[in-house]
Amino acid sequence: MAMFILPMGLSEAHPGKTDANGGHICKTNCNKWGLKDGEYHIHRDGKVIRPNQSKQAPVSQIKTQAVPAGKQAPASIVPVSSATNDLKVYFLDVGQGDATYIKTPKGDDILIDGGNTDKGDLMVKYLKDLKVDDIEVLIMTHPDADHIGGLHKVMQNFKVKSVYAPKVAHTTETYVTLLKQIKGQGLSIKPATAGTTIPLQGVSAKFVAPVGTYEKELNEWSAVLHLTYGATSFLFTGDAEHKSEADMLKSKQVLKADVLKVGHHGSNSSTSPAFLKAVAPKYAVISSGKDNKYGHPTQGTLQKLQQSKIITYRTDQKGTILAVSNGKTITCKTAR
Numbered sequence: 001m002a003m004f005i006l007p008m009g010l011s012e013a014h015p016g017k018t019d020a021n022g023g024h025i026c027k028t029n030c031n032k033w034g035l036k037d038g039e040y041h042i043h044r045d046g047k048v049i050r051p052n053q054s055k056q057a058p059v060s061q062i063k064t065q066a067v068p069a070g071k072q073a074p075a076s077i078v079p080v081s082s083a084t085n086d087l088k089v090y091f092l093d094v095g096q097g098d099a100t101y102i103k104t105p106k107g108d109d110i111l112i113d114g115g116n117t118d119k120g121d122l123m124v125k126y127l128k129d130l131k132v133d134d135i136e137v138l139i140m141t142h143p144d145a146d147h148i149g150g151l152h153k154v155m156q157n158f159k160v161k162s163v164y165a166p167k168v169a170h171t172t173e174t175y176v177t178l179l180k181q182i183k184g185q186g187l188s189i190k191p192a193t194a195g196t197t198i199p200l201q202g203v204s205a206k207f208v209a210p211v212g213t214y215e216k217e218l219n220e221w222s223a224v225l226h227l228t229y230g231a232t233s234f235l236f237t238g239d240a241e242h243k244s245e246a247d248m249l250k251s252k253q254v255l256k257a258d259v260l261k262v263g264h265h266g267s268n269s270s271t272s273p274a275f276l277k278a279v280a281p282k283y284a285v286i287s288s289g290k291d292n293k294y295g296h297p298t299q300g301t302l303q304k305l306q307q308s309k310i311i312t313y314r315t316d317q318k319g320t321i322l323a324v325s326n327g328k329t330i331t332c333k334t335a336r
Contacts, residue, residue, distance in 0.1 A: 092126055099113045121153060141238030202229070208254075219264060234260075241263065255278045256280055260310075
């Protein structure tokens with residue numbers, strides 16, 4: 001069974017003082033104790049206990065800083081897991097938008113969307129913090145700015161080897177500029193459509209939508225990716241809504257997944273009961289901005305997830321969310 005583990009009091013620890021567990025952050029004499037500068041630890045019975053190396057803490061811990069009242073907390077990033085044969089999926093906190101970074105066990109980098117235009121610099125920072133050197137696969141789920149706006153800066157800073165997107169026309173300045181940038185780098189866009197597989201080693205990656213055509217309904221055109229590693233699986237839905245969900249169900253494709261990236265930021269227009277039943281996830285992730293004007297996620301969607309006993313994580317509440325799969329189980333960690 002997958003676990004979510006975070007040491008109590010970690011966010012309160014700081015140099016010179018101890019938290020409720022008797023732990024603090026190392027700033028002096030770190031080498032003496034075999035610790036790194038800034039590493040959280042506990043002194044007990046003349047010994048040093050390092051929670052982030054215990055068997056109960058499968059991924060690295062992160063410390064957060066207190067933010068003055070009235071100011072928005074800075075975006076946080078979860079540290080890279082040190083394990084080498086894991087699939088790592090980062091649901092990046094980009095406010096009211098969508099962006100997911102995936103590191104495969106073989107070292108390939110996959111980026112699904114890139115947040116809104118004003119999140120371009122943040123996206124670059126995220127990827128650099130995660131030691132990304134190039135991007136093997138870039139997926140643009142659909143042309144909406146809150147999904148592709150930040151990709152302009154990403155492409156300025158990273159070499160992209162392949163791009164996938166649905167065959168839908170759109171004329172916004174953001175989309176047209178990005179298309180010119182892709183063409184200018186000598187890349188052609190490969191069609192993201194149901195049944196298309198992405199050639200990757202160690203994982204299975206297949207688009208399960210769009211199944212049909214949806215005229216000007218951009219959300220329904222969303223490229224939906226099903227990713228499998230060992231016995232674990234993920235479903236990334238973009239902004240796919242009820243029409244696309246119904247077509248996916250009719251197509252009899254494999255939709256079952258342990259982790260569901262909830263469609264359209266948790267809107268009522270997505271995540272129908274039938275679709276949720278077919279996916280049957282253990283975990284759901286909602287990417288949305290704090291106090292956004294759209295009311296995402298809606299109470300109706302949250303209630304459906306709760307009634308199905310699905311553990312739900314939200315970027316507006318927890319910041320960046322990391323899901324790590326060893327091929328057998330999935331472990332989740334949040335930035336705050």
